[in-house]
Amino acid sequence: DAGVIQSPRHEVTEMxxxxxxxxxxxxxxxxxxxxxxxxxxxxxxxxxxxxNVPIDDSGMPEDRFSxxxxxxxxxxxKIQPSEPRDSAVYFCASRGTGTNTxxxxxxxxxxxxx
Amino acid sequence: xxxVTQPDIHITVSExxxxxxxxxxxxxxxxxxxxxxxxxxxxxxxLLKYFSGDTLVQGIKGFEAEFKRSQSSFNLRKPSVxxxxxxEYFCAVGPQYGNKLVFGAGTILRVKS
Numbered sequence: 001d002a003g004v005i006q007s008p009r010h011e012v013t014e015m016x017x018x019x020x021x022x023x024x025x026x027x028x029x030x031x032x033x034x035x036x037x038x039x040x041x042x043x044x045x046x047x048x049x050x051x052n053v054p055i056d057d058s059g060m061p062e063d064r065f066s067x068x069x070x071x072x073x074x075x076x077x078k079i080q081p082s083e084p085r086d087s088a089v090y091f092c093a094s095r096g097t098g099t100n101t102x103x104x105x106x107x108x109x110x111x112x113x114x
Numbered sequence: 115x116x117x118v119t120q121p122d123i124h125i126t127v128s129e130x131x132x133x134x135x136x137x138x139x140x141x142x143x144x145x146x147x148x149x150x151x152x153x154x155x156x157x158x159x160x161l162l163k164y165f166s167g168d169t170l171v172q173g174i175k176g177f178e179a180e181f182k183r184s185q186s187s188f189n190l191r192k193p194s195v196x197x198x199x200x201x202e203y204f205c206a207v208g209p210q211y212g213n214k215l216v217f218g219a220g221t222i223l224r225v226k227s
Contacts, residue, residue, distance in 0.1 A: 004157070031213065033213075042217055042218070042219045042220065043204065043206075043217040045214055045215065045216075048213060048214070055213075056213075056214065091157060091158070093158075102148065102160050102163050103160075103215065104160070105150075105157035105158040105159070106157050107155075107156055107157040108156075108157050
């Protein structure tokens with residue numbers, strides 16, 4: 001398996017533009033997580049899905065952020081409109097069902113909003 | 115509230131020396147504990163995890179960690195560090211099933227030759 005795949009790896013956009021980050025989880029995994037990593041706040045969970053259904057989005061910072069999982073092999077995190085303080089590395093992770101499984105992380109998308 | 119404290123922001127060790135990275139957690143229930151490593155520009159890779167059972171757990175790359183409930187600690191150790199171990203290390207705690215992980219701030223390990 002190729003692991004969790006995120007695209008793009010790097011994104012530079014202007015303030016006010018819409019940004020869409022993409023994630024393909026590991027096949028067969030039914031949990032998907034979106035994390036954000038910043039120097040100030042470290043790694044924070046934004047939202048997670050189970051079987052394509054959002055379970056907990058309490059970490060989503062504002063209404064400008066939205067996430068979808070239209071099917072088991074694809075998820076998006078959208079920021080509209082983007083702001084400079086959204087600059088961070090966004091990680092997607094997935095894990096399988098079971099009590100003794102762990103999350104596998106993608107390589108992240110480094111977002112810079114100028 | 116659940117939290118993870120990694121007291122050391124940076125640690126420098128000589129190649130071949132032993133290593134211990136500290137992790138203390140605050141959690142209201144039985145914790146699931148993890149150590150992840152992140153190399154520059156890369157995602158997080160799981161080193162080891164503790165769910166239950168033996169409190170000394172072995173991981174990849176020669177790492178081990180010991181869960182001490184009385185001290186709320188889950189310190190990571192390696193007897194002999196290699197230059198390739200230079201990276202950032204994150205301790206994390208979560209509920210059963212490992213959802214909603216809370217991460218520590220990370221410890222950056224530098225290895226000097």
